[in-house]
Amino acid sequence: MSNVGRILIVEDDPKDVELTITALEEYNLANEVIVTRDGEEALDYLYSRGKYASRPNDLPAVMLLDLKLPKVDGLEVLRQVKSDENLKLVPVVVLTSSREEKDLISSYRLGVNAYVVKPVDFHEFVNAIKELGVFWAIINAVPPGSVRK
Amino acid sequence: MTNSNSNHRNLASTIRRYFLATLSVGMSLETSLFLARHNFEGVGFPIFLFGMALIAWYEGTGPAIFALLLSSIAFNYYFTAPIHTLYVTRSEIPYYVMFVLFASLVTWFSAVRRRVERDLTQSRDELAKEVVERTQQASLLDLSHDSIFVRDNNDIINYWNRGARELYGWNSEEAIGRTSHNLLQTVFPLPLDEINAELKQTGRWEGELMHTKSDGSRVSVSSRWSLRRDELGKPTAILETNNDISTQKRREEEIQSLNAELANWSAELEAANRELEAFAYSVSHDLRAPLRHMIGFAELLQKRVSGTLDDKSSRYLAMVLESAQRMGELIDDLLTFSRIGRAEAKMTSVSLDQIVKEVLSEARMETEGRNISWQISSLPCCHGDPSMLKLVLMNLISNAIKFTRQREQAMIEIGNSHGSPHEVVVFVRDNGAGFDMKYVHKLFGVFQRLHHADTFEGTGIGLATVQRIVHRHGGTVRAEGAMDQGATFYISLPKS
Numbered sequence: 001m002s003n004v005g006r007i008l009i010v011e012d013d014p015k016d017v018e019l020t021i022t023a024l025e026e027y028n029l030a031n032e033v034i035v036t037r038d039g040e041e042a043l044d045y046l047y048s049r050g051k052y053a054s055r056p057n058d059l060p061a062v063m064l065l066d067l068k069l070p071k072v073d074g075l076e077v078l079r080q081v082k083s084d085e086n087l088k089l090v091p092v093v094v095l096t097s098s099r100e101e102k103d104l105i106s107s108y109r110l111g112v113n114a115y116v117v118k119p120v121d122f123h124e125f126v127n128a129i130k131e132l133g134v135f136w137a138i139i140n141a142v143p144p145g146s147v148r149k
Numbered sequence: 150m151t152n153s154n155s156n157h158r159n160l161a162s163t164i165r166r167y168f169l170a171t172l173s174v175g176m177s178l179e180t181s182l183f184l185a186r187h188n189f190e191g192v193g194f195p196i197f198l199f200g201m202a203l204i205a206w207y208e209g210t211g212p213a214i215f216a217l218l219l220s221s222i223a224f225n226y227y228f229t230a231p232i233h234t235l236y237v238t239r240s241e242i243p244y245y246v247m248f249v250l251f252a253s254l255v256t257w258f259s260a261v262r263r264r265v266e267r268d269l270t271q272s273r274d275e276l277a278k279e280v281v282e283r284t285q286q287a288s289l290l291d292l293s294h295d296s297i298f299v300r301d302n303n304d305i306i307n308y309w310n311r312g313a314r315e316l317y318g319w320n321s322e323e324a325i326g327r328t329s330h331n332l333l334q335t336v337f338p339l340p341l342d343e344i345n346a347e348l349k350q351t352g353r354w355e356g357e358l359m360h361t362k363s364d365g366s367r368v369s370v371s372s373r374w375s376l377r378r379d380e381l382g383k384p385t386a387i388l389e390t391n392n393d394i395s396t397q398k399r400r401e402e403e404i405q406s407l408n409a410e411l412a413n414w415s416a417e418l419e420a421a422n423r424e425l426e427a428f429a430y431s432v433s434h435d436l437r438a439p440l441r442h443m444i445g446f447a448e449l450l451q452k453r454v455s456g457t458l459d460d461k462s463s464r465y466l467a468m469v470l471e472s473a474q475r476m477g478e479l480i481d482d483l484l485t486f487s488r489i490g491r492a493e494a495k496m497t498s499v500s501l502d503q504i505v506k507e508v509l510s511e512a513r514m515e516t517e518g519r520n521i522s523w524q525i526s527s528l529p530c531c532h533g534d535p536s537m538l539k540l541v542l543m544n545l546i547s548n549a550i551k552f553t554r555q556r557e558q559a560m561i562e563i564g565n566s567h568g569s570p571h572e573v574v575v576f577v578r579d580n581g582a583g584f585d586m587k588y589v590h591k592l593f594g595v596f597q598r599l600h601h602a603d604t605f606e607g608t609g610i611g612l613a614t615v616q617r618i619v620h621r622h623g624g625t626v627r628a629e630g631a632m633d634q635g636a637t638f639y640i641s642l643p644k645s
Contacts, residue, residue, distance in 0.1 A: 015442040022449065097437045099484060101492070120441050120477035122448040 005061020006032040007133065010042040010077065011095075012069050016118070020064070020095075023126040029133035034060065039072025043080060046087055059090050062136035067096040067103055075106055082111040091136055095128075163211075170212035173200040174219040182227060193228045194248060198255045205259035213256045221249050296370075296391045299377075300329045302384060316370075316393055318363030329389070334361040344374075349384070352376045357394070369398045429487045436480055443473045482610040485540070486595065489617050494534040498645040501528035501542070501575060504535065505563055508543045515550050519559060526564040531573040531642040537618045538642070544611040545577040545638050551605055552581030552636070560635075572624065572641045580635040584628075592628050615640070 007024070011017050017035050024030035036042040042065070044050035048057050063081070067074035074094065081087045091113040096103065099117050107115050116132065119125045177200035181193035197220045205213035226233060229241040237245050287308065290297050296316040299308035306329050309321035317324075317333065324332060330341075336359035337344060348354045354374040361367055370391040377386040447470050451463075458466070505525060531538075546563070553559035560580045568574035584592065584599045591597040593616040598609040616626045619640050630636030 013438060013442075015446070016438065019442065019445045022445075097435075097441070099481075101488075118437070118441060120437055120444060120481075121474065122441070122445040125441065125445060 005136070006034065006058075007136075008034045008036065008042070008045065008060035008063040008090075010036050010039065010063060010069065010074065011066045012037050013066075016066070019122075019125065020129055023129035024133050026126060027130045027133060029130070038070040039074065039077040042069075042077050043072065046081065046090070059087070062091045062093060062132070064093050064095045064132065067094060067098055067107075075103075075110065078107060078110045078112060093132055093136060095132070166208040166212045167215055169208055170204045170216040171219060173204050174216050174223060176200065177220065178223045178227065185228075193224065194251075197224055197248070198251055201252050202255045202259045205256045206263055209263075210260050213260060217249075217252050217256055220252055224248055296393075297388065298324065298329065299386050299388050301386050304328050304330055304387075306332070307386070313391070316362070316368065316391065317360065335359070348374055348376050348387070352378075358391070360391070368393055369395045425487070429484060432480060432484065437477065440473055440477050440480070444470060444477070447473065479608050479610075482608045482614075486610050486614050486617065489537065489540075489614060489621065492537075494537060494621060496532060496534055498530050499533050499535045499538055500530050501538070501573070504539050504542050505546075508539060508546050511543070512547055512550060515547060519550070519554075520557065521550070521553065521559040521561055524560070524562040524564075528563070528565050528575060529573050530645045532645040533622045533642055534618075537621070541615050541618050541640060542575075542577075544615050545640075548611060548638075549577050549579035549581065549636075551607070552583075552600075553579050554605075555582065556580060566639070568641050571644055573644050574639055574641045576637050576639045578635065578637040583630040583632050583634045583636045585632050586630065589628055589630075593626060612638075 007029070009017060009020060011020065021030055021033060021035075024033060034045060036045050041050075042063070045052045045055070046059070046063075048055050065074050065077060069077070074096070078092055078094070081090060081092060088111070092111075093114040093116060094103075094107045094112050095116050095118060097118050104115055114132070114136075116128055119128060174197075177193075177197045181196050184192045184196075201213060201216050201220055204216040222235070225235055225237060225245060229245050230238045287310075290308070291311045293310060293312050296313035297308075297310045298306050298313045300306045306324050306327055309319070309324040313324065314320050319332070329335070338356050338358070344354050344356070352375065354372075356372055358370050358372045359367055360370055371394045372392075373390045375388045375390075376384050377388060379385050447466060451466055451470070455463075505528065509523075546561070549561045550559075553561065562576075562578040564576055564578075566574045566576055582600065582605070588599050591599065593612045594609075595613040596609040597613070598607060600607075612626075615638075619626045619642065622642050624640060624642045626638070626640050628636060628638050
């Protein structure tokens, strides 16, 4: 699995981050994972500004986005990404604990590519992450400009 | 006939009147002659005048003139020289002319006086009649329960009925002659000028007034004013009818305050609902996350230490995992349950057959390896929200599958039975563990379970969800069963 794209995780809960990375590691999908801890940091990364100002200006293969985030929440990040000519090419998967219909609807309205409810069961969680990783970081043909290593 | 009769009577009366005139003249003549014979001089003159006056008074103008004529002739013949001729000597002419003039004058006076008297009598009779009429009207008004009074153009009260006395506490002697607005300390809903303008224009006015009674207490009245005009259209009086609406008013105010309270409650309820929604949201998000972590890290731990832990430690770890998982199920079921209350039902015509088919295909996992004999009748359509009704049948059918687990040969029947013409009644019957009818009231409650967790797993929310959905459709649920003899669940739904 050499051809795994860069995965951007936007998640404020370190435990969720650890579990997600563990799951990705399990399937060797974790060779390039960027973790941002809130919406603002995620946008900084995507726009290469703030502490990411010096990073090469390329896009991740997929963004795993939590909805409930400090500062700028997930839906706002999604809105900004999908209304930016350049950024809207990045596939966004909402990965959230929320089963609320209104979150689901809002996300799809804003143009989310997939909406995944984090399963409580660890196996299911690992499976979900694995499938997401495999699909978005390996199988899916990414738009030009995003990174594949 | 009547006409000729009355003609007859008129003729007879005329004849009688002229006869009386003749008779009167005759008697005056006889009396005068009799007195003259006994040497009373000059009495003929007044006696004739007296007779004519009588006739003019009692028999009217015609007979009076007739009597005047006869008297003139008789006076000429008997009392002016030369006597016993119709000639009058030159010296007697003034005397005779005097007689005729006096006679005419007396006749005329008498007739005029008579006419005046007749007119007066007529007026008096009319007046008496009107007084009777008015008195009757007034006593009729007095019978009314409404408070009625009449005031003139200067608002001076000139009539005050029993109802007014009862309402305000003043009797008519006290009220009549007083200025009504002063007496009652009237509070008007709009400027008095406007009220009077409307009254003048339309002849009436209606509205609510505030009055003060004799004991100083205030009373709200519904007031109706009518303007009375004379023949020339000039306003002469105002009839004011007042009804006590204090009670009504108080009730209205009570209703208003109750409504306000209700609106308050409803706002509070809405706020509570929103809070509940926020709570459910945070449950779904915030409670699930730590649970996921517990399970995740416990599993990772399990994986790392597998083989190195003693049996007891492994069992403890497994129990931590199991409990966390069960908590996850409980949270999920509770969220589903709470969502039913908040979700908007999308009502449409629903094919229950189709839903049963879907549920059965989704339940295939649970029925694998089981020996279940299904008996499924064709079901009617009903009116409802398809996804909610699917949840209902899913719960009932998976319950039936679950509680027949210990049967060699499980039997599950899905059918419809007769209800009222407006409803569809569907039942799910099984030959499973059943329940004691003693506890039937607990069956549909949240977290109510009638079986031990180690026999039949479950969260105790399924049937509560069923009931909640069916109630939202305006239907009913009921259950029949017996220990170890299976159970039947009936749901009624509105017909499409």
